[in-house]
Amino acid sequence: MGVHKMGSILALLGFLFIDALLLSSAYNVHHYSFILRETNFTRLCTTKSMFTVNHTWPGPAIHVRKGDKAFVNVHNNGDYGVTIHWHGVKQPRNPWSDGPENITQCPIKPGKNFTYEVIFSTEEGTLWWHAHSDWSRATIHGAIVILPELGTTYPFPEPYAEHVLILGEWYNGDVKQLIDEATETGADPDVSDAFAINGQPGFPNNCSNDTSYSLSVVPGKTYLLRLINAVMNEEMFFGIAKHNMTVVAQDGAYIKPITTSYIMITPGQTMDILLTANQAASYYYIAATPFFDAEAAYDSTNTSAILKYTGTYTPPTSPAYPTLPNVSDKDAANNFINRIRALASSDHPVDVPKNITKQIIITVSVNEILCANASCGGPNGNRLAASLNNISFSSPTTDILQAYYKNLLDVFEPDFPGKPPHVFNFTGEVDDSKLYPSVGTKAKIIKWGESVEIVFQGTNVLTAENHPMHLHGFSFYLVGTGYGNWDNVTSPKTYNLVDPREVNTIGVPKNGWAVVRFVADNPGVWYMHCHLERHSSWGMDTVIIVLNGNTNDTSMLPPPANLPTCS
Ligand SMILES: *[C@@H]1O[C@H](CO)[C@@H](O)[C@H](O)[C@H]1NC(C)=O
Ligand SMILES: *[C@@H]1O[C@H](CO)[C@@H](O)[C@H](O)[C@H]1NC(C)=O
Ligand SMILES: *[C@@H]1O[C@H](CO)[C@@H](O)[C@H](O)[C@H]1NC(C)=O
Ligand SMILES: *[C@@H]1O[C@H](CO)[C@@H](O)[C@H](O)[C@H]1NC(C)=O
Ligand SMILES: *[C@@H]1O[C@H](CO)[C@@H](O)[C@H](O)[C@H]1NC(C)=O
Ligand SMILES: *[C@@H]1O[C@H](CO)[C@@H](O)[C@H](O)[C@H]1NC(C)=O
Ligand SMILES: *[C@@H]1O[C@H](CO)[C@@H](O)[C@H](O)[C@H]1NC(C)=O
Ligand SMILES: *[C@@H]1O[C@H](CO)[C@@H](O)[C@H](O)[C@H]1NC(C)=O
Ligand SMILES: *[C@@H]1O[C@H](CO)[C@@H](O)[C@H](O)[C@H]1NC(C)=O
Ligand SMILES: *[C@@H]1O[C@H](CO)[C@@H](O)[C@H](O)[C@H]1NC(C)=O
Numbered sequence: 001m002g003v004h005k006m007g008s009i010l011a012l013l014g015f016l017f018i019d020a021l022l023l024s025s026a027y028n029v030h031h032y033s034f035i036l037r038e039t040n041f042t043r044l045c046t047t048k049s050m051f052t053v054n055h056t057w058p059g060p061a062i063h064v065r066k067g068d069k070a071f072v073n074v075h076n077n078g079d080y081g082v083t084i085h086w087h088g089v090k091q092p093r094n095p096w097s098d099g100p101e102n103i104t105q106c107p108i109k110p111g112k113n114f115t116y117e118v119i120f121s122t123e124e125g126t127l128w129w130h131a132h133s134d135w136s137r138a139t140i141h142g143a144i145v146i147l148p149e150l151g152t153t154y155p156f157p158e159p160y161a162e163h164v165l166i167l168g169e170w171y172n173g174d175v176k177q178l179i180d181e182a183t184e185t186g187a188d189p190d191v192s193d194a195f196a197i198n199g200q201p202g203f204p205n206n207c208s209n210d211t212s213y214s215l216s217v218v219p220g221k222t223y224l225l226r227l228i229n230a231v232m233n234e235e236m237f238f239g240i241a242k243h244n245m246t247v248v249a250q251d252g253a254y255i256k257p258i259t260t261s262y263i264m265i266t267p268g269q270t271m272d273i274l275l276t277a278n279q280a281a282s283y284y285y286i287a288a289t290p291f292f293d294a295e296a297a298y299d300s301t302n303t304s305a306i307l308k309y310t311g312t313y314t315p316p317t318s319p320a321y322p323t324l325p326n327v328s329d330k331d332a333a334n335n336f337i338n339r340i341r342a343l344a345s346s347d348h349p350v351d352v353p354k355n356i357t358k359q360i361i362i363t364v365s366v367n368e369i370l371c372a373n374a375s376c377g378g379p380n381g382n383r384l385a386a387s388l389n390n391i392s393f394s395s396p397t398t399d400i401l402q403a404y405y406k407n408l409l410d411v412f413e414p415d416f417p418g419k420p421p422h423v424f425n426f427t428g429e430v431d432d433s434k435l436y437p438s439v440g441t442k443a444k445i446i447k448w449g450e451s452v453e454i455v456f457q458g459t460n461v462l463t464a465e466n467h468p469m470h471l472h473g474f475s476f477y478l479v480g481t482g483y484g485n486w487d488n489v490t491s492p493k494t495y496n497l498v499d500p501r502e503v504n505t506i507g508v509p510k511n512g513w514a515v516v517r518f519v520a521d522n523p524g525v526w527y528m529h530c531h532l533e534r535h536s537s538w539g540m541d542t543v544i545i546v547l548n549g550n551t552n553d554t555s556m557l558p559p560p561a562n563l564p565t566c567s
């Protein structure tokens with residue numbers, strides 16, 4: 001808490017005095033400037049204009065140490081409003097800079113700028129930032145690298161070098177147009193044309209051979225790869241031919257090292273991987289292919305980069321390609337995920353809530369909304385939708401944080417249900433009466449300091465699928481997961497309360513459940529949603545409001561000057 005107090009004092013005194021004060025403060029302050037504008041890119045032999053930060057895709061990385069603070073001035077020189085979210089950064093007491101459009105702020109309009117105050121606390125490892133408006137995150141995203149505090153080190157041998165690898169998704173068309181049209185008709189949005197590693201689709205995609213991302217390694221050395229899944233709509237399998245990987249962190253928290261030949265990573269997640277260049281000096285493909293277990297359209301292409309050993313040798317004409325699980329192999333996905341445990345060491349302890357004071361049970365479903373005369377573009381002439389506890393989230397036009405802070409009525413309703421409104425065999429055969437959700441802008445109110453457990457229950461309504469659920473403002477412990485219906489007697493017996501991983505995004509298994517726990521110690525307005533972008537657009541979202549506690553230290557910070565206005 002001392003650190004945070006120091007932070008607000010610094011902010012009050014202004015930048016002039018920061019350098020002097022830093023000598024006695026526990027953290028460093030960084031300043032970044034992002035200029036958002038349209039820039040032309042060519043991939044798959046197609047040139048198009050994309051909305052990016054500083055002409056780059058992926059955008060620039062932010063580098064901090066644990067507990068630092070970053071001020072990021074975002075200047076919008078684009079054609080429409082946009083916001084930026086600092087994914088996985090808890091932002092203690094500071095929802096004002098969290099970013100989701102019309103949840104914590106209204107968009108930064110063209111020609112305007114806004115300075116985000118990004119407050120780091122316990123995070124250490126890799127996180128990322130991305131636009132949180134419409135589908136603009138497809139082209140507006142970048143890495144956040146959080147090094148250990150000065151005077152501390154990684155809980156593994158110092159790597160020889162580090163590299164960020166961002167999995168992204170390329171669309172030949174305009175992404176905003178694509179989602180706007182799908183929203184208009186109610187149809188499934190078109191799938192992307194390729195995946196990319198650091199902005200390059202690579203082999204075997206057309207026109208990609210000369211521009212693949214390549215990673216140069218010195219034989220015998222160990223590298224830290226910071227892998228980020230910034231893909232829009234597919235989870236991904238990832239691997240490196242002939243090399244095992246050792247995963248050492250997920251979502252900005254350390255885990256017990258696991259050695260594996262493949263990884264499954266959902267949109268929103270990050271994984272820190274140690275790679276030792278211990279094979280014959282040559283070229284090897286690094287590749288990612290989708291993990292997609294729903295009956296729906298998806299991008300079925302592969303993306304690759306090349307691992308190039310330094311030294312003198314004849315490069316192979318066709319380098320080895322990794323063997324990755326089949327696209328719908330949910331057991332392969334779950335087998336990898338279920339190996340992950342928190343490091344839980346004395347330097348990196350876990351603190352799992354054991355005495356739950358607030359339990360919330362939430363069904364996660366894909367739905368339909370009826371259209372008159374079957375006039376929409378989705379199944380049965382209806383509109384595709386999605387819901388949490390059968391409520392399809394409708395985005396307001398004034399941000400919920402402002403409405404909560406100023407007691408504005410008619411922006412949201414505080415009655416998001418704490419359990420499913422209808423109980424049925426969620427993962428069995430589901431009849432058509434379950435297809436249709438209600439529509440609303442509802443938030444769940446939680447008192448400061450509650451020990452919260454959320455049970456996410458996947459359903460077989462319309463189409464079952466793995467859903468990567470993400471919560472802003474917190475990371476949570478994943479204490480249990482399984483197939484079928486969660487059971488309040490048998491499921492808790494399987495929970496791991498000793499060393500569950502602490503993450504911000506978890507894949508709820510197809511026709512299965514996942515249970516997370518956290519302490520509601522961060523007052524504010526926090527978005528919770530599926531990180532598959534089409535599901536979020538369809539309403540698989542809600543908002544958690546954690547009320548202020550009894551002291552200033554447990555209450556929200558005041559709003560910053562120059563917050564974008566709503567119109
Ligand atoms: C982005 O571009 C602006 C203008 O050129 C520059 O001042 C700024 O430092 C750049 N930001 C990053 C993070 O590279
Ligand atoms: C960007 O690409 C589009 C489409 O190919 C083209 O019409 C336009 O002139 C390009 N703009 C720039 C600045 O190169
Ligand atoms: C390459 O382009 C051709 C012609 O457009 C298309 O038929 C083929 O599927 C593309 N291949 C890949 C791997 O995208
Ligand atoms: C990868 O790990 C597996 C299991 O530990 C082991 O059998 C295999 O030999 C390793 N492969 C390489 C290339 O190191
Ligand atoms: C791209 O590289 C691969 C592997 O070297 C090769 O099989 C393929 O023919 C190349 N494609 C083009 C268009 O050069
Ligand atoms: C993509 O990779 C998978 C797994 O390695 C492989 O089975 C499949 O053939 C690849 N698909 C293409 C289009 O290269
Ligand atoms: C659990 O929490 C409740 C409500 O705050 C409290 O009354 C109870 O004493 C706690 N139990 C334990 C074992 O801490
Ligand atoms: C957010 O609100 C603005 C008005 O302040 C509106 O123009 C915009 O469409 C809204 N965005 C969403 C996603 O509802
Ligand atoms: C729910 O449906 C599944 C799949 O059809 C079935 O295996 C299971 O027995 C059902 N559970 C109950 C409680 O009816
Ligand atoms: C489990 O749920 C049932 C039905 O809601 C309830 O009656 C029972 O008390 C619950 N049992 C436990 C251990 O929570």
Ligand SMILES: *[C@@H]1O[C@H](CO)[C@@H](O)[C@H](O)[C@H]1NC(C)=O
Pocket residue numbers: 552
């Ligand atoms: C809490 O904050 C308010 C408003 O900033 C201030 O007036 C008050 O003195 C503070 N109280 C304490 C105990 O610091």
Ligand SMILES: *[C@@H]1O[C@H](CO)[C@@H](O)[C@H](O)[C@H]1NC(C)=O
Pocket residue numbers: 075111112113114562
């Ligand atoms: C940024 O916005 C502030 C008002 O919010 C304005 O005073 C300032 O001039 C803007 N800066 C630029 C470079 O446009």
Ligand SMILES: [Cu+2]
Pocket residue numbers: 466467468530531532535536540
């Ligand atoms: Cu989903």
